[in-house]
Amino acid sequence: MDDLETRELRYFVAVAEELHFGRAADRLGIAQPPLSRAIRRLEHRLGVPLLERTSRSARLTPAGEVLLSEGRAALAAVAAATRRTRRAGRPAPGLVLALKAGGDSGLLPAILGGYAAQPGSVPVELIFSIGERAAMVRDGRADLALLHHPQNDLTGLDSEPLHTERRVLALAGNHPLAARDSLTLADLAGLPVPRWPEAAIAAPGPPIAEVGELLQLIVLGRVVSLVTESAAARPHPGVAYRPVLDAPPTTLVLAWPANSRSRTVAAFVTAARTAAGEAGPVPVREP
Template sequence: MDDVETRELRYFVAVAEELHFGRAADRLGIAQPPLSRAIRRLEHRLGVPLLARTSRSVRLTPAGETLLHEGRAALNGVAAAVRRTRRAGRDTPALVLALKAGGDSGLLRAILRGYAERPGSVPVELVFSVHERAAMVRDGRADLALLHHPQNDLTGLDSAPLHTEPRMLALAEDHPLAARESITLADLDGLPMPRWPEAADPGPGPMVTEVGELLHLVVLGRAVSLVTESAARRPYAGVAYRPVVDAAPATLVVAWPEGSRSRRIAGFVEAARAVTSALSPG
């Protein structure tokens, strides 16, 4: 069987995500007839139908669902390989670390200093993102990311724990629960909890992509949110913080591509673990 080309995978993923040949063709910047022919050639070569077509709809077959999942991973892998190869070949090598502003539990300064003191260290470029940190590592835009477990989806990544802390509830100062000294998860039933794009369990509440957006919704009474204890130490006008006694803690982790053999990445992870271990109480 001939190899499947990345171009064909891109075509198929676009159709599978849009479930409409016209929209997929517009997205790809090509005409619809050659796109349809390319998908039929792909089905013929694979020997299985990928799409069930009628005059009014397009849906994925079980084989199509499998190729969508695997095809996305393959395209991400190709993109990641290209980006990492180019970065490795630069005249001045560097590591790219993705993080959320304020999402380092106050540890990043010490981690960067500890890493810089190691033989063979390279400059660390910081890229700030709330909702794409894990994706940036998966597709090669970043070498590492600071994330939280179990709150973030770590699929396709390896990780090491750095620091664990309790979680607090952020809520409006005039919210009825703000009168309490502490809160339980049962008290949050029915309250609007926000959804983060990279959350392992997104939940039903309003979608948010920035911390400022979230806190504004909290002040307006449109949302309440579980945040780390270190985040709660940064005041925001109109927001109160209360401990949630039975909430699972948040563990700050450093994450990197699954199965990576990069010595630079390993050096940064070792430095981060050594620094945070030394700073831990006891």
């Protein structure tokens, strides 16, 4: 059997996500009859039904559910390969580092300085994001990202731990808990917490798009949030920070595509490791 083509996968994923041939055809910018024929040819080649069709809609079969999951991953991998190849072939090479504003534990100047001092270093572009750092590395928009473990999902990425530090609670200065010198996780039960876009475990609270939005919601008493101790070192009007004695620590990691063979990426990882070692570990107090 011939290998699947990206066009076939793109057609199928559109139909599987819309569960309607007409809407999928509109989304793809093609007519419905050739789309239907393409899906039937795909089913014939695979030897399994992918969709259960009715006059008004479609439903995925178990085989269709598998191909939807695998097809999305395959299309994402092709898109990432295309982006990385194009960027690698640019006349002026460079690295793209994705990070959250203030989310570098104070290491970024030393990392960038150490990397710039290496022979063959290239310019480093910084892209600030809360919600897409890991995704940007996976899909080829960025070469590396500063993330936090275990809060961020590192699936499909290799990583280097840089700094481990404890977390503290950020809350409104007039919040009743702000009168306490320290807290425990039990004290936070039932309090509204934000939903971070890239969190490995989703929270039920309001979604957060950027750091300024989070701080404003904290000042208004709409949410409380566990943040790194280094983030708490930058005071914000109306926000108080209190230690949470039994909160698990967080580790700042530098992440890059799994199995990367880029010498430029490897050089940057080495510079980050050296900078973190020279800075020394952030102490983590036991509860």
